[in-house]
Amino acid sequence: MNSPIEPATTPESAATTRTRPRIGRAPGSKNSAMQDRAVRTREAIIAVAARHFDTDGYGNTSINTITHAGKFAKGAMYYHFPSKEAIAEHLISDWNHTLDETISEALAAGSSSTAGEKLTAIFISLAQHIGEDTNLRAGMKLTLEPTINNGAAFAHWVEVISDIIETAITDGELTDTPTTHRLAWNLCAGTVGAANASAALRVD
Secondary structure, three states: OOOOOOOOOOHHHHHHHOOOOOOOOOOOHHHHHHHHHHHHHHHHHHHHHHHHHHHHOOOOOOHHHHHHHHOOOHHHHHHHOOOHHHHHHHHHHHHHHHHHHHHHHHHHHOOOOOHHHHHHHHHHHHHHHHHHOHHHHHHHHHOOOOOOOOOOHHHHHHHHHHHHHHHHHHOOOOOOOHHHHOHHHHHHHHHHHHHHHHHHHOOO
């Protein structure tokens, strides 16, 4: 029996209480669009900063330089990066990843190659990367920037190249001389120096 207080539910009243389908955006699509925009903004900030770090130097690039050149609101800038050093650290991290990947690929592909062939493959590949990618070129240069926490990135680069050279010395492939032991440092520093000279002379 129906309650004297609550009327019986009729098919018509039940139909009117059903949840109607929502028309418009699919659930989550607005958030997805916002996330995509945030990713694009972050990438744009990194690209603008890298371009100025590469051509003007880290010390001559300020937050104002980056926001003005990229037409970013400072709020958007600080939302993604608390400082220009944080951008630099991101670029160095990307460089380290590319460096390790390049060396691993060269060693795997040339397991029976000489040390000279391995080093040639590594530095040709790195030269192509930094020639084509401003972010990587800036990240490489920042490994020698003394005012930021670069995680001893340049020392890591020299160390992994030294491992190849020291193995070649042990195997008798390279002569054991002070010059040979310093070869890794010279190769790495020379690569950075060539990139800096190219930027200074505006030669691609």
